[in-house]
Amino acid sequence: MLPPGPSAPPLVQTLRWLRAPVPLFEECRERYGPTFTLRLKVGAPIVCLTDPAHVKELFTAPPDVLHPGEGGRILEPILGSHSVLVLDEDAHLEQRRMMLPAFHGDRMTALTEALEELTARAVDELPRDEPVALHPRMQLLTLRVILRAIFGLRAGPRLERFETVLTDYLERGSAPVNMLPALQRDLGPRSPWGRFLRVRREALALLHEEIRARRADRDHDGDDVLAMLLGARHGDAGGGRPMADDEIADELMTLLVAGHETTASQLAWTFERLARTPDVLATAVRAADADDDAYLTAVLNEGLRMRPVLLFAQPRAVHRDVELGGRRYTAGTCAITANVHLIHHDPEIYPQPHRFRPERFLERPPGTYTFVPFGGGRRRCLGMSFAMLEMRIVLRELLRRRTVQAVGDGGEGPLRRHITVSPARGGLVVLGDRGGYAARAAQTLATSSSSR
């Protein structure tokens, strides 16, 4: 028997999960305790864990027992069948092993300058002294970052073509209506799914063209992820052969989908929170001026804790019978996940969980099973360091050059976009001119030397 959960029909639970997931989770935690089951119209029942000890068991279970790839099948039409996200066991390990080197620290550092340039341009383009929703602006920036750092594209008509087609692709792929398997049917070129399939074909054709061009172009200097994938080799079982074009295309699509909306929404949330917490904002501005990465990272972590864009880790389908958190689960009956939102708002772990207080992460570093915005175990987010680097650069640049003011009194509620949640008003703020960074730095220096 599965853990208790709401008895409402799956359609009702799905609508609540789509429209207002946070109250649904909180109500379930309150009513049914730390482990509960949701029954949605998508896939098997989902068991949500909120106890970190159980989450540890979940993240460390053997690969043949729990199948996150199977639990993430809902994403296959968007990512493709070779995607690391939809595979399990050896096939998953193989793809992940080939992708990992591209995300190592030194590779990331090499991309810093490119990220800084793109960020500076994006900040230049932000309007001042009028309300601006940061989310769409951050979407454009994270798309440009991916096109440069992952696909290796430089300014020019090709880049513009990619920008147009992929924006359309991401927009259609993120529509909640395209999430339900029952609606994933081509009912003609005007139906949502029909349009999605057409733009998917267009996006894939572009990717394949790019892969072929890059294979032929031996002069490309290649600090990007695509360069690494072109050089990657399958292990012994795969005969040491290079990755096929299909595989590379699916992984590029995966990195785009996994890394674009998540990072953009997380940035929008971070500014939404900062703008409503003036004392933290003031400290963060000083940290940006002083290049204090530790505080900026704590701000990002606090944003990830309080407003995680993915409310739960990828559900792990139970592939073999397993005992977890003192309960037995039979193969094929459910998928199990860590409920990120509830874990991050547990007052036993995070006192005053509704307070935006980055200092908590300076006092105590994030715990492996209590801070899980990037999931965990062998499925932990592959782009975590990349996302943190990118978000730190954006946070620093924007705080150095602009003042940030909230619009409206209350905080923004969540709005679902496919599997992520973003601020309902897009992270609406008014940005002002802070004056030159050099002038600021001089001022900070003068203040700190006079206070000595």
Ligand code: HEM
């Ligand atoms: C704030 C930004 C991001 C957040 C919050 C986030 C979160 C996550 C989460 C929760 C998972 C599932 C992990 C699990 O279930 O254990 C995941 C997987 C993944 N993420 Fe991210 N992610 C972010 C950015 C990125 C970026 C920038 C990239 C790449 C450029 C990326 C690539 C991936 C990939 C490839 C996986 C699948 C890993 C696997 O199945 O082995 N993510 N991410």
